[in-house]
Every structure is written in C-alpha cells, then in structure tokens.
Amino acid sequence: MSVNQQDLDPDSTTDMEDITDAEEKLIKECEELWKDMEGCQKKLSLVGTETLTDSNAQLSLLIMQAKCLTAELSQWQKESPEIISLNEEVLVTLGKEEFQKLRIDLELVLSTVQSKNEKLKEDLEREQQWLDEQQQILESLNVLHNKLKQQVVTFSESRVFDELNTKMHDIKEYKEKLLITLGEFLEDHFPLPDGNVKKKKKNIKESTAQLITLHEILEILINRLFDVPHDPYIKIRDSFWPPYIELLLRNGIALRHPEDPTQIRLEAFHQ
Numbered sequence: 065m066s067v068n069q070q071d072l073d074p075d076s077t078t079d080m081e082d083i084t085d086a087e088e089k090l091i092k093e094c095e096e097l098w099k100d101m102e103g104c105q106k107k108l109s110l111v112g113t114e115t116l117t118d119s120n121a122q123l124s125l126l127i128m129q130a131k132c133l134t135a136e137l138s139q140w141q142k143e144s145p146e147i148i149s150l151n152e153e154v155l156v157t158l159g160k161e162e163f164q165k166l167r168i169d170l171e172l173v174l175s176t177v178q179s180k181n182e183k184l185k186e187d188l189e190r191e192q193q194w195l196d197e198q199q200q201i202l203e204s205l206n207v208l209h210n211k212l213k214q215q216v217v218t219f220s221e222s223r224v225f226d227e228l229n230t231k232m233h234d235i236k237e238y239k240e241k242l243l244i245t246l247g248e249f250l251e252d253h254f255p256l257p258d259g260n261v262k263k264k265k266k267n268i269k270e271s272t273a274q275l276i277t278l279h280e281i282l283e284i285l286i287n288r289l290f291d292v293p294h295d296p297y298i299k300i301r302d303s304f305w306p307p308y309i310e311l312l313l314r315n316g317i318a319l320r321h322p323e324d325p326t327q328i329r330l331e332a333f334h335q
Contacts, residue, residue, distance in 0.1 A: 094140065101137055104130050250279040257305060276303045278311075285318060285330035296329040297321050 256275055281304055289296040300309060309328065312318035321327035 094137070098137060098141075101130070101134050105134060246282075247279045250277065250282075254278040254308065254311075257307075274303060275305050278305075278308045281308060281312075282317075282330075285328070289330045289332065296332075297324075297327040298329065300326050300328060 254277070256277055284298060285296075288298050309318070313320065313328070316331060318328045318330055321329070
C-alpha cells in the first residue's frame with residue numbers, strides 16, 4: 065500500500081462517497097424531469113397555434129407553466145448542481161420551505177374548489193326549484209286530467225247519427241206544421257175571389273186562367289228562392305190574382321225586378 069493511501073482520512077473518504085451518491089441521485093432526478101418535460105413539450109406541440117377560448121383558460125395557464133419549467137430546466141442543466149448539505153438544520157429549513165410552498169398551493173386549490181362548490185350549490189338550488197315547479201304543474205295537470213276523464217261521455221257514430229236523424233225529423237215535422245197553419249190562415253183570411261168580383265169592371269177582359277190561392281203563390285216564391293237562389297225572380301202569371309200581388313209588394317213580402325216589373329221575388333228574410 066502506498067504512503068498517500070495510508071495518509072487518507074477514513075471520515076473524509078466517507079463524506080466524499082456520500083456527496084458523490086447525492087450528486088448522482090440529483091442528476092438522475094433531473095434526467096427524469098427532463099424526460100417528463102420533453103413528453104409534455106411533444107403533447108403541447110400537437111396543440112399548435114390554435115386560439116384558446118375562455119373555457120380553455122386553465123389549459124393556457126398550464127402551457128405557460130410548462131414553458132417556464134422548460135426554460136428553468138435548461139438553465140439548471142447549464143449550471144453545475146449545488147450539493148445539498150447533509151446538515152440537519154439545513155435539511156429541516158428546506159423541508160419547512162417546501163411544506164410552506166405546498167401549503168400555499170393546497171390553500172389555493174382549496175379556495176378554487178370551495179368557489180366551484182358554491183357555484184354548484186347555487187346551480188343545484190335553482191335546478192331543485194325548477195324541478196319543484198315542474199312537479200307542481202304536473203300534479204295540477206294530473207288533477208285536471210282526472211276531472212276531464214270523469215266528465216268525458218263516449219259518443220258512438222251510430223248514436224250521433226241517430227240523434228241527427230231525430231233532429232231532422234223534428235224539424236221537418238215542425239216545418240210541415242208551420243206550412244199547414246199558414247195554409248189554414250191564408251184560406252180563412254185570403255180566399256179566392258168569387259165570380260161577382262171578377263166581373264165587377266166591364267172594361268177588364270175576363271181571364272180564362274184558373275186563379276190560385278195566396279198560399280200557392282207564396283209556396284211558388286219560397287221554392288224559387290231556395291231552389292235557384294242566384295235568380296229568385298218569377299214572372300207574374302195570369303193565375304196570380306193582382307190584388308194578392310199588390311198586397312205582397314206593399315207589405316214588403318215580395319219585391320219587383322228593378323228592370324222588369326212583370327217579375328217578382330220573395331224577400332230573403334233568412335239572410
């Protein structure tokens with residue numbers, strides 16, 4: 065064994081070995097961090113230069129932090145790493161600093177989470193209020209539906225058809241009754257003229273046509289009005305007794321044609 069080797073202090077040799085191990089460990093951690101940063105850089109390069117929206121603000125912040133960490137790592141690689149002292153007081157101080165940073169970061173995360181929780185709580189209360197209102201509306205509609213369901217009366221087609229036929233039959237009977245009553249009234253109060261009335265004026269040429277009753281004249285006018293509503297006029301015939309025609313015109317029951325006075329029509333009372 066040489067003299068130099070014999071002069072070496074065993075404690076000094078042990079400290080050098082510890083320093084070497086710490087240095088190798090630090091370099092290894094830096095290499096691992098560098099690999100992680102390269103992976104992040106590749107992922108970020110895929111994003112490109114796309115414009116980030118407000119909803120991606122957090123992603124934009126992470127990209128900026130990654131760039132800063134990349135620059136910081138590059139700066140650390142250019143410098144020689146400082147050997148961390150193995151002094152207990154130094155290690156405790158560094159540990160306290162790290163715990164302080166970690167506490168600040170956790171408080172920031174806690175504040176963010178609490179803010180999000182408050183917003184979610186408000187959203188939940190609004191949604192619950194909306195749900196309660198919809199539930200009340202649904203209950204009201206169910207009550208109304210049950211009431212209407214109890215009031216519904218089922219009508220079959222045959223039943224409706226039978227009811228319409230009954231109503232039409234009643235209307236026809238009522239119409240026939242009115243016509244019979246009208247005919248009796250006209251026969252009693254507006255009879256056909258006798259022979260003496262027709263020969264009252266000597267200068268009037270005696271007509272050979274058979275006169276019809278006022279009831280028949282009105283029936284002709286009514287049928288013409290409903291059968292041909294676009295042309296309800298009829299020509300005054302020889303069988304129409306002139307006093308009856310004058311009676312209808314003066315009382316507004318019939319109207320003369322504006323261009324042909326020999327035509328008359330029934331007044332449209334139903335319009």
